[in-house]
Amino acid sequence: MIVEKKKKRVSKRNKTAWRKHSDIRDVEEFLEEQRLEERLGRFDTKKDDELFIVDTQGDGDEEDKPDIKPLSAKQQKRAKLNETPRCFQILLPSSKVEDPNKKRNIVKRFGTKPTALSKLTLKRKIENGSLQKKIELVKKNMKISRERKKKSKVVRETFDKNLWGQDLLEVKGIPETLCEEFISTEAQLHNVLTTQRLRPKPPPPKTVVDRVAIETPHPGVSYNPTFKEHQELLQDVVQHEEKMMKKEAHINRVTTKMFRRISAKSKENQWIEEMSVGFQPSRPQDESDVSDNEYRPVNPPVQNKKKDHKARRKQKEMILEKERLKRQKIDKKKITDIYKLRKLNTSISTKEKRLESEREKRESKKQAEAKTALPALNAHKAPVKEPDFVPPEQLSGDLRSLNASTNLLRDRFESLQRRGALAASKVMMKKNRKVKSYYKAGHKVTDQDVEKYMQNVNKKVKISK
Amino acid sequence: MVSKKKKKYSSGEGAQFMTRKAALKKLQLTLKDFRRICILKGIYPREPRNRKRAQKGAGGIKTLYHTKDIKFLLHEPIIWKIRELKVFQQKIRRAKSMREYGKVKKYFRDYPEINIDHIVKERYPTFVDALRDLDDCLTLCFLFSTFPSLKRVPRDQSMLCRRLTIEFMHALIVAKAIRRVFISVKGYYYQAELEGQTITWIVPHHFSFQPQSKDEVDFKIMSTFVEFYITMLGFVNFKLYNSLNLVYPPKLTAGFNSDSEKALVDEQAYVSERIAAMNLSLAKVVGSNEVEEVPEMDVFETDDQDPLKIEEARKEAEQIKVLKTLFKGLKFFINREVPREPLVFIIRCFGGEVSWDRDHFVGATFDESDESITYQIVDRPSMDKQYLSRYYVQPQWVFDSVNTRTLLPINKYLMGATLPPHLSPFIDKTKDQVYIPPEQRALNDPDYKPPGDDDDESEDIEEASDEDKEEKSDEESETEEQILTKQYQAEVAQDSASDNGDEEVDEKKKLSKEKKKKMAVKTGITHKEHPYQKEIEDKQAYRLREKLVRKKHRNLYKSMKAGQEKRKQDIWLLRKKRRLHDEKVKEERKAEKQKQKAEALNAAL
Secondary structure, X not given: OOOOOOOOOOOOOOHHHHHHHOOOHHHHHHHHXXXXXXXXXXXXXXXXXXXXXXXXXXXXXOOOOOOOOOOOHHHHHHHHHHOOOHHHHXXXXXXXXXXXXXXXXXXXOOOOOXXXXXXXXXXXXXXXXXXXHHHHHHHHHHHHHHXXXXXXXXXXXXXXXXXXXXOOXXXXXXXXXXXXXXXXXXXXXXXXXXXXXXXXXXXXXXXXXXXXXXXXXXXXXXXXXXXXXXXXXXXHHHHHHHHHHHHHHHHHHHOHHHOOOXXXXXXXXXXXXXXXXXXXXXXXXXXXXXXXXXXXXXXXXXXXXXXXHHHHHHHHHHHHHHHHHHHHHHHHHHHHHHHOHHHHHHHHHHXXXXXXXXXXXXXXXXXXXXXXXXXXXXXXXOOOOOOOOOOHHHOOOOOOOOOXXXXXXXHHHHHHHHHOOOOOOOOOOOOOOOOOOOOOOOOOOOHHHHHHHHHHHHHHHHHHO | OOOOOOOOOOOOHHHHEEEHXXXXXXXXXXHHHHHHHHHHHOOOOEOOOOHHHHOOOOOOOOOEEEHHHHHHHHOOOHHHHHHHHHHHHHHHHHHHHOOOHHHHHHHHHOOOOOOOHHHHHHHOOOHHHHHHOHHHHHHHHHHHOOOOOOOOXXXXXXXXXXXXXXXXXXXXXXXXXXXXXXXXXXXXXXXXXXXXXXEEEEEEOOOOOOOOOOOOOOHHHHHHHHHHHHHHHHHXXXXXXXXXXXXXXXXXXXXXXXXXXXXXXXXXXXXXXXXXXXXXXXOEOOOOOOOOOOOOOOOOOOOOOOHHHHHHHHHHXXXXXXXXXXXXXXXXXXXXXXXXXXXXXXXHHOOOEEEEOOOOOOOXXXXXXXXXXXXXXXXXXXXXXXXOOOEEEOOHHHHHHHHHOOOOOHHHOEOOOOOOOOOOOOOOOOOOOOOOOHHHHHHHOOOOOOOOHHHOHHHHHXXXXXXXXXXXXXXXXXXXXXXXHHHHHHHHHHXXXXXXXXXXXXXXXXXXXXXXXXXXXXXXXOOOOOHHHHHHHHHHHHHHHHHOOOHHXXXXXXXXHHHHHHHHXXXXXXXXXXXXXXXXXXXXXXXXXXXXXXXXXXXXX
């Protein structure tokens, strides 16, 4: 094992070498001590009572408790308000190092203390009365600005300009702030907003434009209708209802009724049967099998019987013959078709005509449907218009005892959807959160407490319901 | 070099449309704000021709918007306003949760208002455009005017709706623009004509608020619509008042100032205040003349000189002229059980004067004891104290009179009478080739007399099951009634348009004289025109003209003619059936009468 000897002499030629090999620990210690002294003050300059405490109590057991009432929680909090918060303590100066620049100007925050000059000027202003004036002016300005704001809010309620007139500045697109007399027309024109002319708006959808907002009412919805018209309306309602029923029946048939229904008992039986397949020996099914007493596999072996040459040849010949006959038939048909040309022509043309007429019919039907079709703007469908019908027993025939049956707001809302001005949507209701409440058990809880609590909970539930 | 490959859906239908989500991202708005701005600016979702392509290959149904529409929205200065609002909302929310209510108040005070005047102008470049789109606006405003303050509706909205609707009704009263009314189970349908545009709207019954269930209607959306419509209606009102030489805003009763909002918490008080406001006459602009009467219609030379059409238009104009002054000079008193709102509006619209019970409601102009009242509108079977100087009619008479454009005979509308059905004035006039039973025809057209009316047969049929003893008295009363009706009609004719009628009679006489002069046979001319011959010639000419119909339209023409013929046949058949039935009933009745007479004779003997 080779122990490296410490070198007696080392080169301290370079700065790094010097640093590496010279011992400066004592210097650093000294400096550290000095810094500490600077910070905390010299040890020997400190007074005795700063360093020592006179022990008046001694080591005796008896402890005189000071007769101070403990602070309440609130008082403690109050007391803490005056303290500097813990988080700010780090920002406070802890150093005892004196300010190197002792003549530093202390800059007071503005308004903390009046200067001599400001005192003089203030005095002069008060004597002049200019201060009073200024205060009044400020108050007045504030009032004006407040009122202007108020007025600008009321603008919405007062309609005081002819929007369709020619001479109105606002109409020309000049911003409101420039619509005053003393602003030159050049300045106004320069500031015309470009909003309206930037892009042409594409025309609104056809459904919005074409469909009327208020449909003409069926004469049967009169509060005092004629018998005939009322019956017609009733027929409409019946048709509508039948359509809906048919739809519902269809949906029922296609969904619920598509699946077989099994009673609970039979389901259980089935389950038992399925689950106990391997347990019981399968019962013999045929009596003849039992009598035979011989083992028979479920799938008896099949023998691969090869065809001989003759059979193969015959098969080939048969296929060829069949093909030949087919060809012959086609060739014959070609010849006969030449004579049938006119007939074929007519049949083709009649078919074309038929198809044409069918297509026309389909198209016209499609167009008619598109006129009243509900726009598909969303995954939800707009509600179909339901005829508003009042059953005859509710029709009193006089205005006094008329009761409105339809919700007009809903009618409007749905009409907007039917016209395509709004995408149909289902109004999602906010669900009330279900908050479970518990009673925290403790050693002091009595049965009465629990009862009282439960009563409160029940009350709340009732109110929310 | 190979050119860069074109990305799919970067042109064509895929680029034309934009999903709502993409639009939100592009505009940097929340869904709530986007909905609002779309409604205000009139941007609607679109239905593409090929959904798959428009959705860039994505399945399902998404809400799509035109990219152009969204780009158009991008330049709207209101978007910046909306973003400003968002900041305010955040501040308010924070202040509320920190319980700094002073700050909340301050924020609410400084809350920026959105001014949408320029949008109204942009969406409706001309006044007529605005009028054309007023249907929805009016219906919603009338509806919202019945609402109390709701959770999702701004507080001032329903108040403003009330004021604006009343102002609009006043404009209609002055312009005499109402043409049709219809009382349905839903509400009152009104149709007015302003500047050649027909405007239809619905006013709900009673002005009472029905509680709305939350899951049916999105209140926020509807209130945004109303926000736009209010601004629009305000400016329409301003323009209307200007053109009618009225002062805008009108000074209405105290209930329509925002200061007294609190005073009118009571629904009933509000309604009566509203009706009272309608009974005021408005201040005219100083120095303006009365709105001059519309001059006689001029006939211009146009391309299609169909004398029938011109005649029809002239007739219509004349009827409207009569309608405008239908109730002029008449005084109405409305009993307290009658819904006053529509009646006051309608009667004032056609120049009548209205009043009601002074003790029950505000704004009455004259008392019930006033002898100059011509009609009292009653909706109860009987009354203790009746004045001889006035007619007691049921409210439907007013509406039916307006729809038929004449003062109807009141005998069917008297107090306690079973009312005739209230017919809809909104009928399709193109479907006139249908059979109408004589009773209904008499209702539609007061001049029409059912066949066999002279013998009182039409009424007799209804009472066929009645006992015979009452019949005679019945007949007498009916004849009395008829006499009354005739008298009444004559009276009304004298009252309302006596001068017009005289002129017409004079003209007729003149015409007949001239015709007689022309018909005088001069000596030496032997040619005589057979009317029958002429008819035949006319028919031949017509057939010749029919032949001139182009081949393209011939089939259509033929089918049209055939349809007309068939409908005529049907009507004829039904009329014949009805006639035969009537005759049969009549004969049976006669036979029964004779039989009873004979029995009575036998008994007497």
